[in-house]
Each structure stands twice: as structure tokens, then as C-alpha cells.
Amino acid sequence: MADQNEIHTALGDVAARTLANATKTVPMLPAITPRWLVHLLQWVPVEAGIYRVNRVKDGTSVAVDCSGLDERILPQTFVDYEEWGREYRLSAVNTVVDVHTRVSDLYSSPHNQIREQLRLTIEIVKERQESELINNKEYGLLSHVVPSQKVQPRTGAPTPDDLDELLTKVWKEPGFFLAHPLAIAAFGRECTRRGVPPPTISLFGSQFLTWRGIPLIPSDKLAVENGKTNILLLRTGEARQGVVGLFQPKLPGEQSMGLSVRFMGINHKAIASYLVSLYCSLAALTPDAIAALENVEVGKYHVYS
Secondary structure, eight states, X not given: OOOGGGOOSSXXXXXXXXXXXXXXXXXXXXXXXXOXXXXXXXXXXXXXXXXXXXXXXXXXXXXOOOOOSSOOOOXXXXXXXXXXXXXXXXXXXXXXXXXXXXXXXXXXXXXXXXXXXXXXXXXXXXXXXXXXXXXXXXXXXXXXXXXXXXXXXXXXXXXXHHHHHHHHHSOSSOOEEEXXXXXXXXXXXXXXXXTOOOOEEEETTEEEXXXXXXXXXXXXXXXXXXXXXXXXXXXXXXXXXXXXXXXOOSOTTEEETTEEEEEEEEOTTSEEEEEEEEEEEEEESSGGGEEEEEEEEOOOXXXXX
């Protein structure tokens, strides 16, 4: 005889679920970050994928006069340019998304398989874009820091004094600090130790720590190696002679700034292919547009009594 506890008097959960539809989310990707750097840069459209930065040779050689009441002869002068400025060429981040037509035809409800494959791929491409904007050896932010704009921390950990030193390097309308979240946490600990907790500011609906009114923007694309990283300070925009992002406008299949998706066709194995391309670069218009606090230790903690 069956156990009395196994006799059902109503439909059970397991059997009932065979007739029920689960509510399904779109695919979640933990690698997606806010990518604040892309939002904070001024982006400049370029023609033919080339952007040339022209600079003045020596502004101190320009003669001017503060006239008095006499009729003195005014100085004659001109501003000389560099003969050939540095040119930046757009870099491409490309990939091809393959989706079998059988999969997209049969399994696209409630979520379209092609749309989700492209959405996730575009997110990964944009994550790579932010990494290149920081680390690319040709045009990344780190490659633009000249020796005179590099600062070393006094105690290893990032202190208020160190960030003040950065502000002396980019004192003309500084825009924001850029740092790994671990570096921002380390700076917060140093501020707490000194009894000067940094205030916060709201940007894009999120809260950011600030120092001297300048926000500390987190990015996990600034590498942490052997417990050390860099903190950057930037001035942005063409009008401020700062850092600007570069992109190619009016691309075929343009989805967003510098990003295009193009259908490449279906092969003899019934696989549809889509080309995802993102064209971008970055330029620092003057050497004092960016500075770096190098060799920042992120693992220093304190015992509070």
C-alpha cells in the first residue's frame, strides 16, 4: 500500500508547471559596466578617419604692449605654428555575430535571438572601447601622460595631498579624476583616517565621491597589477584644449555614435552573419590636459581606535 503522505488530493506543483510558462529575462551579462568615461568625454566627429592636432610653437615669443598715454610704437609680432601637427587615426573594434537561422526562427519568443545576440555583443564591444581609450599604446589616456605630468604617491596609498598634487598639474578647468574602484576606496580610507570624508555629487543619477569639487569616476579598465594602479586627472573638450574622443559619423548601418551593425548574408549552412564595428580614438590637445598619479597602492588599511 502506498504511503499515506504520497496520496495527492489536488494537482501538485511539479505537474502543474508543465502547463505554465516561466517569465524569462533577457540574458544578463556581469561584465557590463556603466562606462562613465565615454559619457564624460566630448566627442568630435572626424572626416576620413583622421584628426590632426595643430599647436603653437612658443606662445612666449609673441610680443604685446600695455600702452600708456604716450604715442609709443606698438610691437609687431605673429604666432608661429608647428609645421605638421600630430595626426590621430580612428581605431576599429570589430567582430562578426553568427546566428543559425533555425535558432532565430524557432526560438525567438519571447525574446528575439538575433536582437539579444547583437545587444550582448555590442555591450562587449563598448567595454573593449573603454579599455582601448585608457590603455591603447597609440592613443590611450595613459600613453598621453608626459613625464612632467606624472606624480608619485608620498606614502603609497592615495592621499588628499597626492590628489592636490595632481590638481597642480591640471589646474586649468580640471574635469574629473578617473580611477579603479579599489583606488577610490583606498582614497576614501585615507580621507577617513585624516577626518576629512570626501563629499559626494550626483551625476547621471548616481553618487560619486569628490575631492576639491572634482568627481572621482570609477573604471575597472585601469589595471591593478601587484596591488598598484594609476589615478588620472583630465580636462576635457576642444574649447578647453583638453582631451576629446573621436568617432566616425554617418556609418552604414549606424546604431549609435561610431557604432554600426551590417548584415553580411546567410551562408550555405544557413548561418546568418552580422558585422559589428566601432570606430573611435582619443586625443589630448595639450600636454597639461592630463596627469597621472602612478604606483598607487590599493591594499593599505588602518586600525582605528
